[in-house]
Amino acid sequence: MxxxxxxxxxxxxxxxxxxxxxxxxxxxxxxxxxxxxxxxxxxxxxxxxxxxxxxxxxxxxxxxxxxxxxxxxxxxxxxxxxxxxxxxxxxxxxxxxxxxxxxxxxxxxxxxxxxxxxxxxxIRPSTMAAILGLPDQVIEEVCAGITDEIVVPANYNCPGQVVISGSMEGVEKACELLKAAGAKRALILPVGGAFHSxxxxxxxxxxxxxxxxxxxxxxxxxxxxxxxxxxxxxxxxxxxxxxxxxxxxxxxxxxxxxxxxxxxxxxxxxxxxxxxxxxxxxxxxxxxxxxx
The missing domain is CATH 3.40.366.10 (Malonyl-Coenzyme A Acyl Carrier Protein, domain 2)
Known part of the structure; x- marks a missing residue:
């Protein structure tokens, strides 16, 4: 084994x-x-x-x-x-x-x-958020569609659990759009910045x-x-x-x-x-x- x-x-x-x-x-x-x-x-x-x-x-x-x-x-x-x-x-x-x-x-x-x-x-206020209950592809498309701020998928943790990362405004905007797209939860995490972005x-x-x-x-x-x-x-x-x-x-x-x-x-x-x-x-x- x-x-x-x-x-x-x-x-x-x-x-x-x-x-x-x-x-x-x-x-x-x-x-x-x-x-x-x-x-x-x-x-x-x-x-x-x-x-x-x-x-x-x-x-x-x-x-x-x-x-x-x-x-x-x-x-x-x-x-x-x-x-x-x-x-x-x-x-x-x-x-x-x-x-x-x-x-x-x-x-x-x-x-x-x-x-x-x-x-x-x-250097710049930033954060991360956990997105639950959406396919990876939907999260990727929503993040890619936000062009005036920085927000990207950061952690592919397991199916249905992806963490996004970016500027405060970018993450907040993505959370709203992802909730509208059917996310079970879009939770801002208590972290100091936008890791893996x-x-x-x-x-x-x-x-x-x-x-x-x-x-x-x-x-x-x-x-x-x-x-x-x-x-x-x-x-x-x-x-x-x-x-x-x-x-x-x-x-x-x-x-x-x-x-x-x-x-x-x-x-x-x-x-x-x-x-x-x-x-x-x-x-x-x-x-x-x-x-x-």
């Missing part, structure tokens, strides 16, 4: 995250302490003791989820993937777990990504420089990347896809469909929460699901 390990993105954080893991072994504790050293502040204190609000800060959320996910993979005695994938931020966790990046280098890139995204969010271009440029400077190695197994939902093993391809990810949609539905088509029967979520298992169940109902 082929096994796919999947890594969650932003939104999977919770109060006290990682504390049990920290206490579970000396090797886990060492990885958490190394993260404090690399980041230059005690992120473990925020993870273990911080409030929900503390954990929502992008500069904390992204590294925290990355650390939690990678530590789980590294201390797991039976981590032996046939393929890996990560949702947005989770793609960085997947790359470290698959041996493409070192833990330290991956953490620095995630920290740089969080900082660059935060700066991009401050053209408004992230300043962040993409900043992150591209850091990615090109980082040391990448070939993965131990194919990684199915967000931008095209295809398996990648070549370092140059992985880098370019990772750079494109910030301004391109997360094709999670298509990634899971492709992994299943390529033989994945077991999907193991590696990180905080069970969000991805819920999505996989809707995309590939016959898949077996597990958490580390």
């Amino acid at each position: 082929k096994t796919a390990y999947i890594f969650p993105g932003q939104g999977s954080q919770f109060k006290g995250m990682g504390f049990d893991l920290y206490q579970s072994s000396d090797s886990a504790k060492a990885l958490f302490e190394k993260a404090n050293e690399v980041l230059g502040f005690e992120i473990t204190k925020v993870m273990f003791e911080g409030s929900d609000e503390d954990l929502k800060q992008t500069a904390v959320t992204q590294p925290a989820i990355f650390i939690h996910s990678v530590v789980l993979a590294k201390i797991s005695t039976d981590f032996n993937p046939n393929m890996v994938a990560g949702h947005s931020l989770g793609e960085f966790s997947a790359l470290v777990a698959a041996g493409v990046l070192s833990y330290e280098e991956g953490l620095l890139l995630v920290s740089k990504r969080a900082s660059a995204m935060q700066k991009a969010c401050e 053209p408004l992230m271009e300043p962040a993409r440029e900043e992150l591209a420089e850091a990615i090109h400077a980082a040391q990448f190695e070939p993965p131990v197994c194919p990684i199915y990347q967000n931008v095209n939902a295809r398996p990648a093993t070549e370092v140059s391809v992985i880098k370019e896809n990772l750079i494109s990810q910030l301004t391109a949609p997360v094709r999670w539905t298509q990634s899971v469909e492709q992994m299943a088509a390529d033989g994945a029967e077991m999907f193991i979520e590696c990180g905080p929460g069970k969000v991805l298992q819920g999505l996989v169940k809707k995309i590939s109902p016959t898949a077996q699901l597990q958490s580390i």
Whole structure:
């Protein structure tokens, strides 16, 4: 049976995250302490003791989820993937777990990504919204029809659940049109900006420089990347896809469909929460699901 390990993105954080893991072994504790050293502040204190609000800060959320996910993979005695994938931020966790990046280098890139995204969010007010109960094509057509503002599909999470992203006005206008088109819900999300949209271009440029400077190695197994939902093993391809990810949609539905088509029967979520298992169940109902 082929096994796919999947890594969650932003939104999977919770109060006290990682504390049990920290206490579970000396090797886990060492990885958490190394993260404090690399980041230059005690992120473990925020993870273990911080409030929900503390954990929502992008500069904390992204590294925290990355650390939690990678530590789980590294201390797991039976981590032996046939393929890996990560949702947005989770793609960085997947790359470290698959041996493409070192833990330290991956953490620095995630920290740089969080900082660059935060700066991009401050340039122009922007947001995201979850659209439920409409075919992808209808959402794409409505977004494409709004030409005076920026609004695009950002996350293809599962059939009937797509997140759109763009300027405040663009997202609000799209929500009204999508509700008129029959959406069950069009819900503005409590996020700081328009992730996976053209408004992230300043962040993409900043992150591209850091990615090109980082040391990448070939993965131990194919990684199915967000931008095209295809398996990648070549370092140059992985880098370019990772750079494109910030301004391109997360094709999670298509990634899971492709992994299943390529033989994945077991999907193991590696990180905080069970969000991805819920999505996989809707995309590939016959898949077996597990958490580390």
